[in-house]
Every structure is written in structure tokens, then in C-alpha cells.
Amino acid sequence: MAQRVQTHARRTAGVARQLPVFAVIGVLSTAAHLGLFAVLRSALEAQLANLVALLVTAVANTAANRRFTFGVRGAEGATRHQLQGLAAFLAGLALSSGALALVHRNLPDAPYVEIGALIVANGAATVLRFTLLRRWVFAEA
Helix, strand or coil, X not given: XXXXXXXXXXXXXXXXXXXXXXXXXXXXXXXHHHHHHHHHHCCCCHHHHHHHHHHHHHHHHHHHHHHHHCCCCCCCCHHHHHHHHHHHHHHXXXXXXXXXXXXXXXXXXXXXXXXXXXXHHHHHHHHHHHHHHHHHHCCCC
């Protein structure tokens, strides 16, 4: 019983330390994603612009979270972490692509709503991403 309480206390302390760092990286990643999306949107259709912007920022996001949120340094495991991070990326892509599809279906003449839909989708993806990174990708950290 005492060991279970200690394990729970360590996990809680870990989350309390990790969440603020994850949040800062998430805000920076979201800003980069939205900025890149806005630039690409002028030349590409919304879904493709979202895919490219999210892929570029997901790789940087995983690397930053690996080092700063979960304290993993060095090359060992980096490829595996990036590949697992891409699974989290796919979940985020599904959410953001779905949000864009809903906007285009329900408000086809309101392209400015795309950014708002991406912000909401990124919020949901952030919760999922933290859970996946903490419990699966960097569980050993």
C-alpha cells in the first residue's frame, strides 16, 4: 500500500512539473502551426495546408517535449520517439481535418472560421497528445 502511495505521489509531482512546460511548448507549436497554415493556405487547399503545417510542427513539438517536458536527452530512442510521436500527430490530424471538414460543410462561405476551428481542434488534440506522450511515448522517462 505504501509503495502505491509513493508511486502515485511521484506521478502527481511529475505531472505538476511537466504540464507547464508542455503548455508552453504547446502554445508555441500551435502558434507556429496556425502561422504556417495561414501562409500555406494562400497557395494550397485547407486540408493540404493543415497536413503540411501540422506535420512540420509535430516533429519539432515531439523533439521539444522529449527534451524539455520529459527530460530525455541523447540520440538513444529518438527515432522511436519520433515515430510514436507521429501516431499522436495522426490523432491531431484527424481532429483538425474533421474540424475543417465541418467548417467547409456548414459554413462554406466563411473561410475565416478555419482558424477558429483549428484552435478548438488543437485544444482537444493537446489533451490527447499529452496523455499519449506521457503514458506511451515517454513512459520510461
